[in-house]
Amino acid sequence: MMSSNQIKWLILAIPTLTIGIWEYLRHSILLPHISMELGNWLSPLIIFLVTITVVSPLFRAYENLQQELKQERESTQLMAERERIARELHDGIAQTLFLSSVQVEKLKAVSPNEEWKELQHSLYHIQEYVRRSIHTLKTENQIALSAQMQACIEQFQLDTGIAIDYRSDFQDSHFSQKEGWEIAACTNEALTNIRKHANATDVSISLASTSSTWTLCITDNGVGFDENLINTPNSFGLRIMRERAEECGARFSFSHLNKKTTVRISKGEQ
Template identity: 40%
Template sequence: MTYKQIKWMILLIPTFTVGVWEYIRHQFLLPYISMELGNWLTPLIVYLVSMTLLNKMFRMLEHIQKELEVERNATTVLEAREQLAKELHDGIAQSLFLLSVKVDRLEEHVVDKDRHLHDVQQIRKTVHEVNRYVRQAIADLKYEPMEEKSILSHESMESKLKKMVVDTPVQFSVNWSIPDSMLSPKEKVELLACVREAVVNIEKHSGATHGWIVGEGDPHRFKVMIKDDGRGFVDNPFMFKDRFGLNIMKERAEEMNWKMEFRRDHLYTAVELMKEGEGK
């Protein structure tokens, strides 16, 4: 029942109730019910109808109003997030990209200056990392939805991961069994960043058709694996200084005291992040 229909029902039901009661009273009940008793019964019947049927309709009306208020608040917040995302994209992200291009050109014109090249390499790494952070923030601002009951509630990790890979050309399967209560806010942020980096590498470099994100653990430890069926790698990918994404992911894992493994078997390439329990 729509909002408008409920309002009309609230207005019309008492009127029809009194009309029907008065018609029945005067046509059929006058020999049995006195005028004074009938006058007392009329407001009693209206009261009973109001406490039963109308009370239910008022609750329905309040529920619809709450839903509309939540939707209105969510729309306002999303519009603000979209605007902020646009400003980030048009300003900071493009400026960082331009700075990265300029550093690339600077490196091309430097010959036999190891120290200078090292400094340039560090600048490139910093620019790349900040640029990735900004783009991650843009993606979160644009696409992180609000819960229906409260615009301040948070999505589960599994939901965020599924949303992360929904538009990728590689088909990903997500099998996540780590309860959100097991992870601290810091761990959630770092895990999402690492998984996003692994997904981007799979999308850009692996030539894979299918990928898997698997998370499992107990209250003391967990293991997260990102696997694909792509072409894999030949040498140690961490040996190359220009592999900024993988090295940043490795640094994130080290800062969190996680163990990170990057391995290849005959068919699959896998990155594993492991948090060992106490005493391990």
């Protein structure tokens, strides 16, 4: 594959060599056969044909190469930024959570009759979420959305013993890396809310997509919640899901009908 400098030199040299060779042939060999006036008309025509057939593809190749180089630089910068964030998460939040877990173990030894199980459970989930986030940030290749969804569902089922009715009709290629990350994060947040607050016994998830649209629905038969809560200071989970949806150009909504609560995130639908 030619370098960008080689392509630039070819773009400069080919028209020059072409007109030079043409003028040489015209005056040394073709002069008895081609009049000066006709030769003057043929010169720009030859340059035009060479530009269309040879130089234009070189321009396109040069532009493609520049675009690839730009994407490579952006990818390198992105990976460096992700590595920085992952390092800060590990050195800050992950270490703090680990120390908190150790302190809880010490408190259990001092006050064994206290209920520490829920606190330990919450710390464990936060640690696992941070660990997965660090792993994802450090992973150069995109983790497929299907794998992320399966991990969320399996973790919820392991924690609660509730089997999720999961229906998927999508292709990973239909989602950008950001969309895949946000969908998985919203799913994890919704399942966390269900586990903590809903007292649900039945949970279903559906994710369907086309090349230009996708829809995620998460439904449970729990106690539900007031739709006005999304604007209250304590409703972090709902606000985070809405903000994540908006960041990738999707719409967020939720409803409570027929004793079932549904969180719906969709993009591209009319």
